Amino acid sequence: MSETLANLLQENRRFEPPAALAEAANVKSDAYAEADADRLAFWAKQAQRLDWAQEWDQVLDWSNPPFAKWFLGGTLNVAYNCLDRHVAAGKGDKVAIHWEGEPGDTRTLTYSDLHKLTCQAANALTDLGVGAGDRVAIYMPMIPEAAVAMLACARIGATHSVVFGGFSVDALSGRIQDASAKVVITADGGYRRGKPSALKPTVDEAVALCPTIEHVLVVRRTGEPVAWGDKDHWWHETVEAASTEHEAQPFDAEHPLFILYTSGTTAKPKGILHTTGGYLTQASYTHHAVFDLKPETDVYWCTADIGWVTGHSYIVYGPLSNGATQVMYEGTPDTPHKGRFWDIVDRYGVTILYTAPTLIRTMMKWGDEFPAAANLSSLRVLGSVGEPINPEAWMWYRKNIGHENTPIVDTWWQTETGAIMISPLPGVTATKPGSAMRPLPGISADVVDDEGRSVPDGGGGFLVLREPWPSMLRTIWGDDQRFIDTYWSRFQGMYFAGDGAKKDDDGDLWLLGRVDDVMLVSGHNISTTEVESALVSHPSVAEAAVVGATDPTTGQAIVAFTIPRGSVDTAGDAGEALIKELRDHVSKTLGPIAKPRQIMLVAELPKTRSGKIMRRLLRDVAEHRSLGDVTTLQDSTVMELISDGMKSAK
Ligand code: WT7
8 A cells, every 4th residue: 555646645625623612622732732642541540421430440450461451349330320310411302302293293292202112111121031141133224212222232231132123134133143032122123215115024034044033122103014923022011011110230330232234245154243331432522522512502413323333322321321302213315306405404403414325426416405494503513434435526525515614523433333433523633624633631542554654644554442441342242253354354453444544644534445445557546535625526427436357457347336426427429528528527637547547327226235235246236246245235226327327338
């Protein structure tokens, strides 16, 4: 990765935090020095944000790396920290969740409401024989009961494994089997794209393959008819009939809180294990620091699904431990119209919005008129997560959603890291469009070369984490060796995240995507992210995906799949002219070496259900192979369209 392109290092736009926000910010610049002076003391201080039943004796035990133990000897209850303590502090009537269903139905749940429901669910699970250490699978739509189910497990010390509601029978049954789960919590279905989308039939098929499942708890959401078996219990007949009194017991700081499977594209999914005290400490601190959450006045909205780690840390555990008021939305962003998100922002007065680049680029494609029709003046902090955000998508977000005066926090982290690791602080950092900037206070990230040596400013290489952090994964469920092999063997004594990155001349970090996606063209390493960003910087482009296809002369050649912005004419000659213009544009921006061999104009890109572009499939198309596994695709028809287009372009 030594020979890299220089364009990103030339970004010279800077955006200072608004003065008033900086003045009142939760976290100021001194946090960095404080954490540098004594990292463990810094994290011990952040752990004091929580209520511990028993304080820890030792902050970190790293005597047996890579197996970390944080806050040894400490005990606490996660649900108590997210609910009971707020109610006890007189905030029971504060709104915890403004929920909105896709059809437009709404529910308002206060901290007391959420507390009572969670106590009922904890009692019901206990009655079903679930105890501390048992595993519970959760397969739910985006309804408040999803958060309640997670909190109820946490409350009784059961380890939850949330499986995204769009996953198949195979994915669900495989995850249930891997963790030997005892109970599944689900719903009849949820609303997606204007109609009910069933979940229970998938659960029925999966449970038939999983003898460990003793009970299935079913929330009635859509009211569609469902098949009913001996193991099934309606939520409204069990949970809602249970006592609202439940006393939370404290658990050890290292008690397993949840397993979440990462969607490896080829190998068996990895059950990432997170524990109690360190996880909640970092989820809570980062939510407070990165979003500058003021619980009394902010209305926070994270658009993720609880099936992803973003939903775990930044819908459930971070915001609720901080006593936030938040919006939770069930459905898709274009139902019934493409301005749905902006309606929601205006209606609830959302002040902090956390979403993904894929959504931002989709909004760019739909056109500026949708956000322009809304007011959006309540917004004061914008966040991004999931993929590198191209500089021009960042600028679009700032201008069209953030009315040019809202800090953007581009947050880098992973399922494995549990919480945000690299991000600007909204009241401190002068941001650069497309850069995640610096590791947060208390986090030591670095960029290293092939040999694991730190690269100087201006250099590129592999992103690593040098020191353990409180919310780090503890292992891969049931497979310690795979944990060591996957994350700790590439570089001695360092966690390797799998991402490439660059340090610019100021030492700020630019994430370049997965190292597997780096292309080798005539001996030059070129990151897909950089070429995609160059394409998106052209005013006619909303989104682009770039892959390296085998090429007899250059080794690999760059093939780009590009989605034009809504208003752009691409019919006939206009399309040909645009393709030529785009190839020249990339060549001009990045240098002739990065000029794509081929550019395809497409209407959609293949994405995983969490919105990441599946470059593997595009590589299959670019190399004229039959398609590999498409089961994790969000929309399987997309690939047919792209393959057909590719054939006609030949
Ligand atoms: C991978 C982790 C973190 C929650 C959602 C994804 C990519 C994530 C960024 C960012 C550049 C990013 C990385 C990372 N990624 N955030 N701000 N800039 N890349 O969790 O599914 O575990 O994916 O997402 O490649 O390794 P995940």
